[in-house]
Every structure is written in structure tokens, then in C-alpha cells.
Amino acid sequence: MVIKNLVAKEIFEQSGYSAPEQTAAVKMDANENPFTLQEPLKRRLRERMRGIDLNRYPAAGAPVLRERFAKYYGVKKNMIMPGNGSDELIQMLCMAMKGRIKGVLVPVPTFSMYKIIAINTGNKVVEVPLDKRFDLDVEAITDRIRDNFPALIFLSSPNSPTGNIFSRGKVEAIIKKTPGLVVIDEAYGAFSGRSLIALIKKYDNVVFLKTLSKLGMASIRMGFLIANPDIIAQLDKVRLPYNVNSLSQAAAGFFLDYEGEFSKQIKEIIQRREELYRGLKEIEWIRPYSSLANFIFFSCAFDSNRIYNNLVAEGIAVKNLNLPPLTPNCIRVTVGSKKENDVLLKALKNMTPERGE
Ligand SMILES: Cc1ncc(COP(=O)(O)O)c(C=O)c1O
Structure with missing residues (x-):
């Protein structure tokens, strides 16, 4: 059996979507809500799950x-x-x-x-x-x-x-x-x-x-x-x-x-987004684009692959979108909690163009 002869050509030739297993301490790559449910809501949800006939x-x-x-x-x-x-x-x-x-x-x-x-x-x-x-x-x-x-x-x-x-x-x-x-x-x-x-x-x-x-x-x-x-x-x-x-x-x-609880989190994410945007703007080699989502897209004045690798080494997962000609040296970061945003900004501020190249 030669799989290439059986599978559709368009499927064989593509690499597929890769959603890497993430073990990063700071997860800012998948546009998730950074906040988990707090007690007693967590307990109430567990109670509801218990009533389901599996x-x-x-x-x-x-x-x-x-x-x-x-x-x-x-x-x-x-x-x-x-x-x-x-x-x-x-x-x-x-x-x-x-x-x-x-x-x-x-x-x-x-x-x-x-x-x-x-x-x-x-x-x-x-x-x-x-x-x-x-x-x-x-x-x-x-x-x-x-x-x-x-x-x-x-x-x-x-x-x-x-x-x-x-x-x-x-x-x-x-x-x-x-x-x-x-x-x-x-x-x-x-x-x-x-x-x-x-x-x-x-x-x-x-x-x-x-x-x-x-x-x-x-x-x-x-x-x-x-x-x-x-x-x-x-x-x-x-x-x-x-x-x-x-x-x-x-x-x-x-x-x-x-x-209502989820809406509060969304409001907070919007507020954090604006803070993160301002923080990114202060970094001279970064050009952030204003965002109406729960992430921010930015271009870098130098190789974003190196920035991405440096961030991964520091336990920060972001989405590297270095895809010329449309988005060369671009990265997308999900808005995190205040602490996560601060960790990201600090890591980026510590990278100089020289170190990144
Ligand atoms: C624009 C857009 N649509 C849809 C999805 C997928 O959503 P779901 O998790 O509901 O499959 C994503 C996920 O990142 C997205 O960015």
C-alpha cells in the first residue's frame, strides 16, 4: 500500500494545522481567556456534571x-x-x-x-x-x-x-x-x-x-x-x-x-489589551496594530523567529506569524492577565535588536 496513491493529492501535499502541545508557563498563543473559573462557580459546574448519565x-x-x-x-x-x-x-x-x-x-x-x-x-x-x-x-x-x-x-x-x-x-x-x-x-x-x-x-x-x-x-x-x-x-x-x-x-x-461572570472577565481583558498595547508601543523595534480582539498583532524591526525562540526559552508561548510577503516578522500575542502581560513586556524589553539578530 502506498498511501500517496490513496489519499487526496491536496491533503497529501499540505502540512496541516499544527497545534503544538504547550507546556509554556505563560500561554499567549491561542487567544484563550486567561482567567479560569473561581470557586464557588467551579463547584457548581462540577455538581451539574455529576448529574449527567454518561x-x-x-x-x-x-x-x-x-x-x-x-x-x-x-x-x-x-x-x-x-x-x-x-x-x-x-x-x-x-x-x-x-x-x-x-x-x-x-x-x-x-x-x-x-x-x-x-x-x-x-x-x-x-x-x-x-x-x-x-x-x-x-x-x-x-x-x-x-x-x-x-x-x-x-x-x-x-x-x-x-x-x-x-x-x-x-x-x-x-x-x-x-x-x-x-x-x-x-x-x-x-x-x-x-x-x-x-x-x-x-x-x-x-x-x-x-x-x-x-x-x-x-x-x-x-x-x-x-x-x-x-x-x-x-x-x-x-x-x-x-x-x-x-x-x-x-x-x-x-x-x-x-x-455576567464571563462578561466581567471580557471587560477586564479589554482593559488589559489597552495596557498591553501601550506597553508594546513603548518598545522602539515593535509596531503594534490597534486591536478590537483579545490579542495584539505586531511587526518587529528584525527577525521575529529569533524573538519567538527567545520567548519560548523564557516559557512564553506566542504565535509566530513570520509569513512574507504578507506578514514578515510578525507576531500575535493573546492578551493575558496583568501578570502575564508584564512578564511578556519585560522579556521583550530585555531583547535588543542586536541580541535578537
Ligand atoms: C476567527 C476564528 N474563528 C474560529 C476559530 C475557532 O473557534 P472554535 O474554537 O470555536 O473552533 C478561531 C480560533 O482561533 C478563530 O480565530
Whole structure:
């Protein structure tokens, strides 16, 4: 057996997404919420978990969660579908949307999983660079649009890794021009103070993605797709029957019950983000970009691979995005607790361009 002869060429030739096992003391690479649950909330969650019958399958399609989260996001119950993280929902979209109109378009740089999932599900992918301000280049995008392409355009707003939101007018221009669906991924929306969810009432070809991963529950893998009921009905056929396990369903319900606690953490992260931004700005060889997410993207005046390695050696994990020509010598750091941000800033301040090169 020669595996190369059996596996799809596009899968064989790619390196895949690497999520390295992290043992770093200061974890600022995956855009998680740095705060864990405090007692007595932790105890209450444990009590709830104890009541679950592990011998039984979970509630198929998570109807209770649909109802509760539909209210939370201000949409009707038949407009929402839960997924095993929004990654799974991206995968469902890429599997299902292959009618007369095919393929995926993404502005770059953006969340790398859009391209990886699209390729793994047999889609053609077109990447269009963002403009100099990391906003959408509507002209370049519409230049690539055809009668039969693309079925999906993924827009992460705020965008990862750049941290900015896309102009509403530009998003709408793209929604109007494309023959397919525009997926607005608001994974980081809670940190931006802006949501475009109201567009769901205006256009029938927009889809929204939400996740609890950035809000304090990355471990439970819980994402939500919001779209008009016709789209949800088709995606529900692609969804595996028990895609969201019972423990995650219970934890997501718990999130809503104590949403106020999570909101406090989000407010604190926003405050820490501004402090971290100011701290990064003080370092002369760093150019941070202002962010409306829970991370900050910055470019370095010298080799970011060396900076990354130095940080790893000091037990600080960040995301190295030294990817020329779009993002040469760039790094993305997740906003941490005050202590974590201070550790990072101190480590960066101690690196001189000479030492880094
Ligand atoms: C823009 C964006 N969308 C989606 C995800 C994945 O979210 P989930 O953990 O819900 O799969 C991420 C994770 O980093 C992300 O950055």
C-alpha cells in the first residue's frame, strides 16, 4: 500500500494545522481567556456534571441549547445550529455548499483553518490580500467573483491575526456582489463592541459564526452558526447526529446561567489589551496594530523567529506569524492577565535588536 496513491493529492501535499502541545508557563498563543473559573462557580459546574448519565447519548442536535442561545443572540430558534467548536461548523459549510456555485474565497491574512478545511473538503480556494489597513479590498475581491464562484466567502471580524474589524459598508458590498454565502465569523466579536448580526435580517445569504472558545470555555468546543432557516435546514443534514457531547451541552448552559461572570472577565481583558498595547508601543523595534480582539498583532524591526525562540526559552508561548510577503516578522500575542502581560513586556524589553539578530 502506498498511501500517496490513496489519499487526496491536496491533503497529501499540505502540512496541516499544527497545534503544538504547550507546556509554556505563560500561554499567549491561542487567544484563550486567561482567567479560569473561581470557586464557588467551579463547584457548581462540577455538581451539574455529576448529574449527567454518561451511558446515554447526548440530546441530538442540542434542542435546548438552540432555544437558549437563539434568545441570547436575538434570533429565532430555527436560525441557529450548535457545533463542536466553530471549526466543525466551517467544515459543515465547506462540505455542504457545493451546488452549481462552488469554491471558497478568503481575504488574507486571516484564520488559517478556513483554507485548510476548504482544501480538505475538496474545495478550490482563492486568497485575496487585505488592503494596507487590513481592511477588505472590495475591488480585488469582486474581480475574482464569477457566476459560479465562490460558494463561500469567510470574513473574520475582528480578523485574526490582524485584530481589526472590517468596514460595514465593504462587508455589505461583498454580500451584494457574491453569488454565494458570506460567512461573518464573530469569534472575537465580544471584544470589539460591534456585531453585524443585524445584517441577517437584511440579506438571506449571510451566515454568522460565534464561539464560546474565546470567552472562557475553549475546552468544551462549543460554536454556533446563525443563518436563515433554509440554510440551517440543509446544514442539519450534514451535521453528525451527536456532534455536541452532553458535558459540553451542560457547560454551555452553565455559561448562559453565569454569563455576567464571563462578561466581567471580557471587560477586564479589554482593559488589559489597552495596557498591553501601550506597553508594546513603548518598545522602539515593535509596531503594534490597534486591536478590537483579545490579542495584539505586531511587526518587529528584525527577525521575529529569533524573538519567538527567545520567548519560548523564557516559557512564553506566542504565535509566530513570520509569513512574507504578507506578514514578515510578525507576531500575535493573546492578551493575558496583568501578570502575564508584564512578564511578556519585560522579556521583550530585555531583547535588543542586536541580541535578537
Ligand atoms: C476567527 C476564528 N474563528 C474560529 C476559530 C475557532 O473557534 P472554535 O474554537 O470555536 O473552533 C478561531 C480560533 O482561533 C478563530 O480565530
